[in-house]
Amino acid sequence: MKILQTAQEMQSWSREQQRQAKTIGLVPTMGYLHEGHLSLVRLANEQTDVVVVSLFVNPTQFGPNEDLDAYPRDFERDRLACEAAGVEVLFAPQKRDVYAEDHTVYVTEEVLASGLCGKSRPIHFQGVLTVVAKLFHLVLPDVAVFGEKDAQQIRLIRRMVRDLNFPIRIVGGPIVREADGVAMSSRNTNLSSEARNQATVLSRTLEVVATCVEEEGITSVQELRSRADAVLATASLGELDYLEFVKDESLAPFEEELSGDVLVAIAVYFPGARLIDNRVITVPS
Ligand code: PAF
Numbered sequence: 001m002k003i004l005q006t007a008q009e010m011q012s013w014s015r016e017q018q019r020q021a022k023t024i025g026l027v028p029t030m031g032y033l034h035e036g037h038l039s040l041v042r043l044a045n046e047q048t049d050v051v052v053v054s055l056f057v058n059p060t061q062f063g064p065n066e067d068l069d070a071y072p073r074d075f076e077r078d079r080l081a082c083e084a085a086g087v088e089v090l091f092a093p094q095k096r097d098v099y100a101e102d103h104t105v106y107v108t109e110e111v112l113a114s115g116l117c118g119k120s121r122p123i124h125f126q127g128v129l130t131v132v133a134k135l136f137h138l139v140l141p142d143v144a145v146f147g148e149k150d151a152q153q154i155r156l157i158r159r160m161v162r163d164l165n166f167p168i169r170i171v172g173g174p175i176v177r178e179a180d181g182v183a184m185s186s187r188n189t190n191l192s193s194e195a196r197n198q199a200t201v202l203s204r205t206l207e208v209v210a211t212c213v214e215e216e217g218i219t220s221v222q223e224l225r226s227r228a229d230a231v232l233a234t235a236s237l238g239e240l241d242y243l244e245f246v247k248d249e250s251l252a253p254f255e256e257e258l259s260g261d262v263l264v265a266i267a268v269y270f271p272g273a274r275l276i277d278n279r280v281i282t283v284p285s
Helices: 007-019 035-047 075-084 124-139 151-163 186-190 193-198 200-214 221-232
Strands: 002-004 024-029 050-055 089-091 143-147 169-173 239-247 261-270 273-282
Touching (some): 007 124, 024 124, 035 169, 050 124, 124 151, 186 273, 200 273, 221 239
Antiparallel strands (some): 239 261, 261 273
16 A cells, blocks of 8 residues: 655556556545444445545644544554555645645535534535545545535535536445444544443434334424434433434425425534534435
8 A cells, every 4th residue: 555645646646547547436534544434445445446545634624622633643543444445545645735835725615514514613614625625636536435424514525526527426425333323433532431422312313303203204393303302311411513404415404394305413512522423314205
């Protein structure tokens, strides 16, 4: 496995693959890899000839009081995991390799980015789209794979690819969960053991909501919120950021009654980490 760091090294490697008519798969990550990331690498491997994993904790997607410094990092562990997963290139740039010191150009999206995580993290998606656009230019992938856990992120990336005409196919990888239902996340490592135990509240809330809709036929947002509140109250360390019911692709909120494909998305602050999770539910017609 090659480890590349600069934009020039990365682009020349990718151009060489293109000369050899090889398709390139990209799995963008911020490192501290877990089974969720490795499942994305497997998906990329199935669909392309060579796979690049990028590892870059992107500063522009963190707000001033967020966890940029506390974000877990372990390069050696990530290197070994990528090697074992059959990755061809680990692209691990430094900040200076990605951003000019006086950079002033960003990619912004003005509709999908405004709700859900965009409310409490106002600059987050601008940072994500900017770095992902840069990675697309640096790695020149045919296919890029993102986890469905970041539901709003992957919808925004699809929109960017469509609106900016990137010749790249976006593939979503299903959420990978721990045995107790908690969605895998690098941030889980920053939770105390008590908070980690209580982190099941996200998947438990989604499960209760899905059962109410799919088995009891409840479609009232108000009723679903009150059922969800009873579950949320069991996690004393968790503070709800949001629980939202939105249209699956447009992310427009349902105000009263659910219908069609509904993305139920939740974010909860725990001491040490803010966790997110989601589930798509189809309301029986
Ligand atoms: O999902 C992530 O880990 C990040 O937001 C991404 C896509 C690698 C961009 O920094």
